[in-house]
Amino acid sequence: MDIIQKIREAGVVGAGGAGFPTHIKFSVEKVDYLLVNGAECEPLLQIDKYLMREKAKEIIKVLELLGEKIKAGEIHIALKGKYKSEIIQLEKVIKELNSRVKIFKMETYYPAGDEQQIVFEVTGRTVPEAGIPLDVGVVVTNVGTLVNIYEAIVDDKPVIDKYLSVHGEVKNPIILKTPIGITLKKCLDAAGGAIIPDYKVIIGGPMMGRMVEKEALEREVVTKTTGAIIVIPEDHYMVHRNEKSVKHIINEAKSSCIQCRMCTDLCPRYLIGQKLEPHRIMRSVSMLENDVDILKEAMLCCECGICELFACPMQISPRLVNIHLKGIFRENNFRFEKNDKELVGNPMREYRKVPTNRLISRIGMNKYMEFSETEAVVLDSKEVFIPLRQHIGAPAKPVVAIGDSIKCGQLIGEVKEGLGANIHSSIAGVVVEVGNSITIKK
Numbered sequence: 001m002d003i004i005q006k007i008r009e010a011g012v013v014g015a016g017g018a019g020f021p022t023h024i025k026f027s028v029e030k031v032d033y034l035l036v037n038g039a040e041c042e043p044l045l046q047i048d049k050y051l052m053r054e055k056a057k058e059i060i061k062v063l064e065l066l067g068e069k070i071k072a073g074e075i076h077i078a079l080k081g082k083y084k085s086e087i088i089q090l091e092k093v094i095k096e097l098n099s100r101v102k103i104f105k106m107e108t109y110y111p112a113g114d115e116q117q118i119v120f121e122v123t124g125r126t127v128p129e130a131g132i133p134l135d136v137g138v139v140v141t142n143v144g145t146l147v148n149i150y151e152a153i154v155d156d157k158p159v160i161d162k163y164l165s166v167h168g169e170v171k172n173p174i175i176l177k178t179p180i181g182i183t184l185k186k187c188l189d190a191a192g193g194a195i196i197p198d199y200k201v202i203i204g205g206p207m208m209g210r211m212v213e214k215e216a217l218e219r220e221v222v223t224k225t226t227g228a229i230i231v232i233p234e235d236h237y238m239v240h241r242n243e244k245s246v247k248h249i250i251n252e253a254k255s256s257c258i259q260c261r262m263c264t265d266l267c268p269r270y271l272i273g274q275k276l277e278p279h280r281i282m283r284s285v286s287m288l289e290n291d292v293d294i295l296k297e298a299m300l301c302c303e304c305g306i307c308e309l310f311a312c313p314m315q316i317s318p319r320l321v322n323i324h325l326k327g328i329f330r331e332n333n334f335r336f337e338k339n340d341k342e343l344v345g346n347p348m349r350e351y352r353k354v355p356t357n358r359l360i361s362r363i364g365m366n367k368y369m370e371f372s373e374t375e376a377v378v379l380d381s382k383e384v385f386i387p388l389r390q391h392i393g394a395p396a397k398p399v400v401a402i403g404d405s406i407k408c409g410q411l412i413g414e415v416k417e418g419l420g421a422n423i424h425s426s427i428a429g430v431v432v433e434v435g436n437s438i439t440i441k442k
């Protein structure tokens, strides 16, 4: 079977982002660059580093296979220069295998792991507004996805487990390898549980992750894209920032936006040359100008949060306004029109990168930075709830029914055509419920 077909059958999706189906991303004839995002976009995240240390051989081998498949001119793993052990491990394997893969060392800034920043750093090219890296001859994938691709191609293994980290206010911060569909509560318990009574949980990184109540952990499950669970006190600064409504932010903008344009000057998308100027959006929204030409720039926002959590001296949140505007544009089927205009990075970009340490201090996350390079603990579960949509595109259609006996790794949800990804069982057992998720019990 062709390797793209194997990736498709195995249900591989982008493990670090929104879950874009990987077989579609790699269905290209030829590219200038194949880039690996090993920079852990968000502060505190650990899994890419763990995989680069523990699965270096698999990563380099699969990169060679993929590079040949898509006729990549160059292959680079972009990571932070401070990842010393990971660099040593990868370079050792590159030498052993006589591989053409190169290591690209980045500074420790946020959001170094935003794929458009990586494209710019390695190639000097700016992805067009509303475009994708392929528009400038680049395919970007991440470390976790590569490990899944390796297992799909070499071991014929579908995506049924996930590495994630559990940290923050927990007894023992930990890296886990879990079956997909296990509850987040079980993951938290494996880390010894929360050490404070009143807490909230961030699923993902502290800047772009989703915040949920502690009660939600019983029903929220690990999916193909879950990377971390972070427990923070209920009265943490990030909780207060997260609770502001759009109406409240617009009122704040009306009364206190001083049009200093710090949000724009530090915006990473603006700095690579795209036309995203959040200070103009804030002015238009607060003055009720409703200038669509300005407001549509919100669609270019990658939601990194630098404007609200680092740049703005008045504690206003352009990011949340952009998310709100994007929702309105989506509801009205309005798209940002892509054009072929060649964009050039801002000459001040080098001096305006936000150092990760300063950002972590600013958002009150320093105390959660300690994380030793431990082995992953393998977690099992007697029951899993496997969502049929863990990816961009249509949900998979169930191909099993209540009462069916299922093997571990068996196909349980299928996407025959279009955008989507197959879903497989992460444990052996019996199907007890079929809905938006499939519940399987041992």
Ligand code: SF4
Binding pocket: 256, 257, 258, 259, 260, 261, 262, 263, 264, 278, 279, 282, 311, 312, 313, 314, 315, 316, 317, 318
């Ligand atoms: S940084 Fe804050 S105060 Fe300055 S222009 Fe942006 S939203 Fe307004």
Ligand code: SF4
Binding pocket: 263, 266, 267, 268, 269, 270, 276, 278, 300, 301, 302, 303, 304, 305, 306, 307, 308, 318, 319, 322
């Ligand atoms: S969240 Fe703010 S800083 Fe980040 S891309 Fe969007 S507008 Fe720019």
